[in-house]
Amino acid sequence: MLRIAVPNKGSLSGPASAMLHEAGYKQRKESKELVLVDPDNEVEFFYLRPRDIAIYVSSGKLDIGITGRDLLLDSGANAEEILELGFARSTFRYATRPGTASGPADFHGMTIATSYEGIVAKHLADQGIDASVVHLDGAVETAIQLGVAQVIADVVETGTSLRNAGLEVVGEPILTSEAVVVRRTGAPADDPGVQRFLRRLQGVLVARSYVMMDYDCRAEHLEQAVALTPGLESPTVSPLHNEGWVAVRAMVPSKDAQRVMDDLYALGARAILTTEIHACRL
Numbered sequence: 001m002l003r004i005a006v007p008n009k010g011s012l013s014g015p016a017s018a019m020l021h022e023a024g025y026k027q028r029k030e031s032k033e034l035v036l037v038d039p040d041n042e043v044e045f046f047y048l049r050p051r052d053i054a055i056y057v058s059s060g061k062l063d064i065g066i067t068g069r070d071l072l073l074d075s076g077a078n079a080e081e082i083l084e085l086g087f088a089r090s091t092f093r094y095a096t097r098p099g100t101a102s103g104p105a106d107f108h109g110m111t112i113a114t115s116y117e118g119i120v121a122k123h124l125a126d127q128g129i130d131a132s133v134v135h136l137d138g139a140v141e142t143a144i145q146l147g148v149a150q151v152i153a154d155v156v157e158t159g160t161s162l163r164n165a166g167l168e169v170v171g172e173p174i175l176t177s178e179a180v181v182v183r184r185t186g187a188p189a190d191d192p193g194v195q196r197f198l199r200r201l202q203g204v205l206v207a208r209s210y211v212m213m214d215y216d217c218r219a220e221h222l223e224q225a226v227a228l229t230p231g232l233e234s235p236t237v238s239p240l241h242n243e244g245w246v247a248v249r250a251m252v253p254s255k256d257a258q259r260v261m262d263d264l265y266a267l268g269a270r271a272i273l274t275t276e277i278h279a280c281r282l
């Protein structure tokens with residue numbers, strides 16, 4: 001049975017469970033459940049603190065886990081990411097009060113507050129910056145107002161938390177993060193259970209980002225229409241009862257769907273429909 005670590009709290013928890021549910025797995029009904037067996041799919045889920053997941057996976061006690069790239073790197077665990085999941089996207093950045101520093105080179109002798117000590121200590125060492133790091137569990141934006149640090153390094157999504165604290169980002173992003181699937185570094189890549197799990201999640205990612213598009217067009221416009229809707233492999237083209245017309249079916253990225261429909265219409269295509277994809281295996 002495949003043993004999978006799932007975040008039990010925080011920004012990763014809800015979207016991770018939603019994705020697993022969409023992939024056909026049983027998910028816990030209430031947040032106090034810490035272990036859940038899904039015998040039909042031959043998997044066992046362990047609901048763990050997001051920060052601990054890479055550590056469990058690197059120990060080999062669990063086969064794979066869902067966590068954030070930033071948490072994986074911060075842990076220093078012997079684990080590697082094998083699939084990006086597209087949620088909990090953020091950047092990890094330094095921030096200060098305006099005028100404190102114009103980049104990390106100015107941080108010499110300063111104190112930097114963060115919940116991600118591993119990432120920050122390594123970044124400072126790589127840049128040869130001699131600054132102190134103070135570890136805080138959260139709400140690090142307030143550390144500057146309270147005089148615990150002159151600089152913070154934290155997760156930034158919309159920037160609202162920084163703005164509210166009167167802070168601004170300094171220097172380039174240290175890294176960009178999102179939810180990822182991790183496994184122990186060098187674990188066998190061909191494990192059939194892991195492969196099946198990854199295919200299911202990839203299916204969810206594709207179903208979320210593509211729509212199925214159907215339309216009718218004149219045969220003489222087919223090549224131009226197919227150029228607009230090349231599909232993944234190649235579109236399905238079927239003859240219509242009316243001679244000189246064909247029906248075309250292709251997957252189209254959801255974000256492009258309206259523009260593609262406009263362009264197809266302008267080309268003379270009609271009865272242009274899009275439908276959601278609920279599940280898929282590529």
Ligand SMILES: Nc1ncnc2c1ncn2[C@@H]1O[C@H](COP(=O)(O)OP(=O)(O)OP(=O)(O)O)[C@@H](O)[C@H]1O
Pocket residue numbers: 009010011012050051067068069070071088089090138155156157177178179
């Ligand atoms: N506002 C946010 N937007 C997007 N991703 C975020 C946000 N806050 C945290 N994350 C991501 O969530 C993961 C951190 O999860 P974790 O549960 O430790 O913290 P949290 O979501 O801040 O919850 P907590 O309330 O326990 O602090 C990291 O990968 C981080 O990049």
Ligand SMILES: O=P(O)(O)OC[C@H]1O[C@H](OP(=O)(O)OP(=O)(O)O)[C@H](O)[C@@H]1O
Pocket residue numbers: 137138139140141154155156157158159160161162
């Ligand atoms: O750029 P924003 O959209 O404002 O998002 C970033 C904020 O979200 C997270 O905080 P969270 O609410 O999880 O509190 P925490 O600092 O206690 O972790 C993160 O630590 C930042 O503070």
Ligand SMILES: [Mg+2]
Pocket residue numbers: 138
């Ligand atoms: Mg947080």
